[in-house]
Amino acid sequence: MELRRLFIKANNELENNGIRTRSRKITCKKCQSLVAVAKIRKNDFVCPECGYYFPVRARRRILMLTDKRSFVELDADLESRNILRFPGYGEKISAAIEKSREKEGVICGTATIGGMKICIFAMDSNFMMGSMGAIVGEKITRLFEYATAHNLPVVGVTVSGGARMQEGMISLMQMSKVSAAVKRHSNKGGLYIVLLTNPTTGGVDASFAMLGDITLAEPGARVGFAGPRVIEKSLNQELPEGFQRAERVLECGFIDAIVPRNQQKDYIKRLLELHEVPYE
Numbered sequence: 001m002e003l004r005r006l007f008i009k010a011n012n013e014l015e016n017n018g019i020r021t022r023s024r025k026i027t028c029k030k031c032q033s034l035v036a037v038a039k040i041r042k043n044d045f046v047c048p049e050c051g052y053y054f055p056v057r058a059r060r061r062i063l064m065l066t067d068k069r070s071f072v073e074l075d076a077d078l079e080s081r082n083i084l085r086f087p088g089y090g091e092k093i094s095a096a097i098e099k100s101r102e103k104e105g106v107i108c109g110t111a112t113i114g115g116m117k118i119c120i121f122a123m124d125s126n127f128m129m130g131s132m133g134a135i136v137g138e139k140i141t142r143l144f145e146y147a148t149a150h151n152l153p154v155v156g157v158t159v160s161g162g163a164r165m166q167e168g169m170i171s172l173m174q175m176s177k178v179s180a181a182v183k184r185h186s187n188k189g190g191l192y193i194v195l196l197t198n199p200t201t202g203g204v205d206a207s208f209a210m211l212g213d214i215t216l217a218e219p220g221a222r223v224g225f226a227g228p229r230v231i232e233k234s235l236n237q238e239l240p241e242g243f244q245r246a247e248r249v250l251e252c253g254f255i256d257a258i259v260p261r262n263q264q265k266d267y268i269k270r271l272l273e274l275h276e277v278p279y280e
C-alpha cells in the first residue's frame, strides 16, 4: 500500500513537470518513447532515449544542486495578492498554487554545496510560467540582502516567461529592485552564479538573469528578451538557426558555459572552491 502511495506521488510529481504519465511509464514529449518513471528520475529528469530536458520543479532543482538536508527556506510565507484587482488574477493565483503546490514562483533559502554555505533561489515554471510579480521580486531581493549581510555567495536558477502582466508596473519595477540588490551584493564582493534554464525570457532575462558574475545555461535552453515570433515580425526577416538557444547565446558571448544537468552540482562546487568560499 505504501509503495502504491509513493508511486502515485512520483507520478503526480512528473505530471507537474509537464510529462504525461501512462501507468509506470511516461511518454517523452520530444521522442514519444515510453520510459520508466524511475529511469527518468534517476537520470536527473533527462530523457534517456533522446536527451530531452524535462522541466524540473524548484524544490527538486534545489535538492539536485545542494547537499542533502542542508536547505533551509527563507520567506516561505510570502504570498501574492491581486493588488490591482486585475480581472481573473485571483483565480489564476489559486490555480497556480494548486498546480505547483507552492505559494509563489520562486523558492529561496540557504544551503551548502560541497560543504560551502550559499544562498540559493530557484524559480518554478509550474507557477504561472515563473513570471515575476511583486513577491518573486521581493523574495529574490531579500535573498540578496541576506547574502550581502552574511557575506554569502548566491546561486540562482532561472526559468521565466518574464514580468507578470497582471501586476502591471509593480511587476516591472521588480527588475530594477532586484538588480539594485544584486549590485549591492556585488559591491561588497559577493559572488553570484546564475544557471539559466528553459526558458529564461522577458523581464527576468533583462534583469537578474543577466547579472551573474558567472552565467551558466542548460543545453538547448531558450535565453532571450522578446519571443522569436515578435522579433521576426518586427524585423520582417527570418531568424537564424538556433536563435535564442543557449548554444547560440554562448557563441555571442552572453553566457560563460553550457553545463549538462548531471554535471551542474560539481561544476558549481568547483566554481565556489575557485572563489575560496569557506567551508562551513
Ligand SMILES: [Zn+2]
Residues within 6 Å of the ligand: 028, 029, 030, 031, 032, 033, 047, 048, 049, 050, 051, 052
Ligand atoms: Zn525522449
